[in-house]
Amino acid sequence: MPLNVSSFASPSEALGHGVQIGCFACDVIDGARSGCVTAVFERSGYIEVDGDWVCVANVDAGYNAVTISVRSSSSNDWLDHFQVGAPVVITPSLLSISDRPAVNLLPLTLWSPAVAPCWSLATLSRGLQTLAKWAPDARLPADGLGQYLYGSQAIGVATRESDAAGGAIADLTQWLRGVVDPTGESGVLARSVRTLIGLGPGLTPSGDDFLVGMLIALSVCGAKRWQHQLANAVQAGLQGTGSVSQTHLKAAVKGEGGEALHQALVALMAGEGDRLGHAVSALDRVGHTSGWDGLAGVVTVLRAITGRPFLVRDGRCLS
């Protein structure tokens, strides 16, 4: 490795201080020495390390499995050196960009999403019933797939994306209900994922966010077989979307995503209304419609589980 001035830089010179790192991000940078800045936004940047992307974001963007969350005493100054294409050097204590110390990685603690609560069909049903209180039709965004929060029939004015997604969401719902012939399941899943993946505007298209929600819900509920089947289909279709979104889908395949989505999921499962209200408000702030798209994926899974009560035992879905 060439001698680099950042090797001598002190972590104390860094403008940002890493406070939490998600599991996916931790796996990516663990042992890595270098990378490259691939995208820069107002409050965050992405770096590529050995083919995988990691998000480095201001702490107020919320914790996420793919994110190193950074706190700074002065707004987003730590992002000053983030320029697309700039080289990144990673040491156990410091992230340097273009030879300048950017983010102090000590002490950095591992962020884990909210754990699965004690839940039953009764608590889950209660959670889903209270959803309408916190997410009434009028609050759902006109864009994206939040229109599918209350079933595979879209609410409100159809958009190009919601029209295109309708058939795939209906097929996934049928699959979860167990009405798809087992021999045709892989074909239905592949076709649905192919339709949804990369569908919609933005860096994490609505279709991807919906799949992220489904994958995480299946994982947290313990629906291992379903999760495995859907994860296989998503992994096979990953090239159908952009790099940023691929990162989030890869983390979701491992059962992890953003803090707000996990909070909403466990609140729904535990039937905790107030907690759900806070979580829905937090999701409302995620992207243009990403939070709502992910929640629609979560609810699609949870509603299907309530329709198959015999699969729920000891707070786990035996799919």
Place this chain on the structure above:
Amino acid sequence: MGVGKATGCDMSVVFNQVRTGVFLDSVVLMRISRELADLEGIEEAALMIGTPSNLAILERAGLLSELGRQAGGGDLVLAVRARDAATAEVAATEAERALERPSRTGSQAETWQPRTLRSACSVMTDANFALVSVPGDFAAAEARKALRLGLHVMIFSDNVPLEEEVALKREAAEAGLLVMGPDCGTVIIGGVPLAFANQVSRGDIGLIGASGTGIQEVSSLITRLGGGVSHALGVGGRDLSDAVGGSSTFAALKLLNNDPGTRHVVLISKPPSTAVAKSILTEVAASDKTFSICFIGAAPLSVPSNATLLRTLKAAAEHAVGTSINAVAKEWGDGSVLPGAGRSRIVGLFCGGTLAAEAQVVFIDEAVSVASNAPIPGVSQLVAASHHVLVDLGDDSYTRGRPHPMIDPTVREGELVRALGDPTVAVVLLDVVIGHGAHVNPASAIARVLCKASPDRPVVIASVTGTKRDPQDRDAQASILRDAGVLMAPTNADAARLALTCLSLID
């Protein structure tokens, strides 16, 4: 970057542009694609990453040329269908400008831009004013830095803790500086509009407001009445509370008192603390200027002889200029449109909080019960069973994490669609706020929803807050709305009165 053209059906022109390695967040992408779609002559526009799924929907929408079909998941595809090639070129130029604006690329690093207040002051040694617009958690720290550099401060950011506001304003008072805000959306200094402000005429009327849209409505009406504004100073919505004690209002009064270019002052606020209002009025009494005081929805107060208390923003503007708006207004709605039988409710959907409050005053004055999510004294809190409702869509509960409806009209679209489809709604009342910072064409966003509504929809009444010299052109906005079947009123207060008149005609 690649550019491609194709001739589509019906003589329309399809234009695609493909950019590789451009990453913009979804909020920015949606905003740009809406701005493009609103351009004259553009039939449809989309800005999406070039995934196979997105290319399929663009293809179905007839928006794809050969170039666009070659895009991949790492590419950003701009696709527009325009009425002719020249229009498509205009959209392409506009897209270029919009896409360059928010990006942070290597080439930008070559142009030095100050990243801190201190470095900005080092190159602008005569600067005496800072505008702080950062996430609320950081705003107080940045404002404090500005004060310590001897700068007056406008804090556009919201979510600044109350105790921080009090401390900042105390520090400013000791330094003889003015803190405008937090959550200060509108300021005009010496004719220079800052943030959400209108292109108003210069003149001798000063404004002090704890309300952004209040300042916008009054300053725009003053201009339309033939008057002009010396300075309009925002103080933040909490300034006249007991906790803050009117600190910035006192400072602004002092500045305008000492300004020889200011003859008359208009003071605007939602209901202030009684104790603070009394202190302010004592200061007013000591001034050699004359005053129009509009504490929207406040209980009657005794005011000094150089001041007049006004109930509405419209009345405050008329008093300041000494002319009635009805003498100069070009528009009044065509009263021949009546709500259908069985309809009995008025639903007001406002972008401006103070405009919603002004409408409430009109309802109170006409003895009509109304509910609101931001009620003034005498108005009930909005509940599901409320009859007439006046909703402030700029309220935190609607805007947390989303753009303000003045920036992104789609925030109002869902509520508007719902109201238009509700068989009990007789009248939908809207404000349209234009000017710097506001959406490029809010009237079109409303017109787009109305053209999809049922023919027996409720009557829609609106007013436009702004001036002809605003980027959106007030007259052009009113014309778009009128063409979409909206009854236009000359002011927000008149729109509320017209709504009540419409209702009385079917009673």
